[in-house]
């Protein structure tokens with residue numbers, strides 16, 4: 001019994017990453033990666049949103065406050081937004097939010113933003129690998145210590 | 149005629165206000181009046197020409213009076229505007245929160261206001277009984293102490309970097325100052341914090357924000373906070389805890405800053421009103437820098453420029469997007 005728990009504590013730390021994917025591109029891209037049986041690390045948990053413009057900055061901040069180790073936000077490439085301009089608005093929003101969070105001392109490696117289209121299953125897998133690598137490089141999230 | 153002396157400006161403010169009220173050009177004058185404690189001022193609302201002697205103008209006039217203008221107010225209002233008050237009015241008009249027709253902007257030149265919190269750090273817990281500003285010195289008299297401080301060391305940090313001493317638009321101007329072309333801002337003052345490691349930054353801000361008692365004075369005083377339901381008061385969903393725990397404080401300040409990004413007019417009012425003396429100026433300076441560098445926008449300067457968060461370009465910078473290797 002004791003041996004087992006000891007074993008567990010020496011196990012490699014696995015980051016928990018929350019991924020906000022837009023319904024029309026990135027979520028479909030993730031789906032394509034799945035049906036094409038492309039392997040990628042199992043560290044992400046996906047939240048499907050209608051559009052990146054739907055992502056309230058609170059989602060990101062609250063995820064960090066809840067102890068998620070990293071964030072991945074992915075939407076349609078510029079010009080491809082199903083709602084025409086949702087991703088442009090989101091891009092401005094994330095740019096400011098990211099700059100501000102970095103200024104306040106949150107590691108940039110935790111905040112990952114990108115574009116993945118519905119046809120880019122391979123790219124999605126690569127992006128997830130990259131995100132996991134980024135988050136691993138900064139270790140567990142200890143920014144907020146409040147117990148919820 | 150050029151008026152630079154602060155007492156003359158005060159006199160002209162009173163005269164102008166009196167004239168406007170007597171001629172019934174305005175129904176109400178919003179200006180500064182003496183505060184209840186030394187080195188403080190408050191807002192005053194004058195409807196009667198005989199009361200205009202209440203109006204003051206000095207280095208303790210740190211509030212942003214644009215806060216007291218309301219969207220649905222149909223009275224004709226004259227407002228005493230230093231540079232940042234004018235900027236706030238312009239940006240509120242841009243965001244369609246004010247109707248310019250009803251507002252008479254009485255512009256005054258401002259050379260910066262005091263950072264009272266910094267003085268209080270110097271004085272400690274002792275009580276100030278009297279304070280005067282003479283010859284670039286702050287002369288403070290307390291119960292059993294006297295202190296003289298150099299004025300320029302206690303000017304609000306945002307006033308030092310401010311390039312808009314008079315409002316960008318005005319109906320009347322006191323002091324006859326021509327708007328100068330602002331020099332290029334290099335945001336040098338942020339270098340110290342920006343060059344720290346993530347860990348040191350977060351330690352610094354946690355230490356600073358840990359003192360916050362969540363009185364929300366910073367929100368109440370900010371001219372750009374006009375939402376009828378603030379995220380702080382929302383309870384469906386509850387976005388963050390209402391305690392003064394550091395995690396909650398940190399989230400509160402992060403979101404507060406995010407919400408004023410692209411609108412903050414760098415008036416420094418939020419720092420001035422903080423009872424604890426938390427230096428929020430760094431955060432607002434950073435916002436100014438982000439918006440300037442990313443979107444080449446300065447709030448409250450141009451009536452025709454759309455607010456940066458309400459518009460977008462195809463080729464906005466996106467260097468922060470991660471790419472596959």
Ligand code: SF4
Nearest residue numbers: 370412413415416418
């Ligand atoms: S955030 Fe502070 S400096 Fe900016 S407009 Fe509001 S009160 Fe003024």
Ligand code: SF4
Nearest residue numbers: 360361363364366422
């Ligand atoms: S005014 Fe100061 S103490 Fe009050 S909520 Fe704002 S930062 Fe906190």
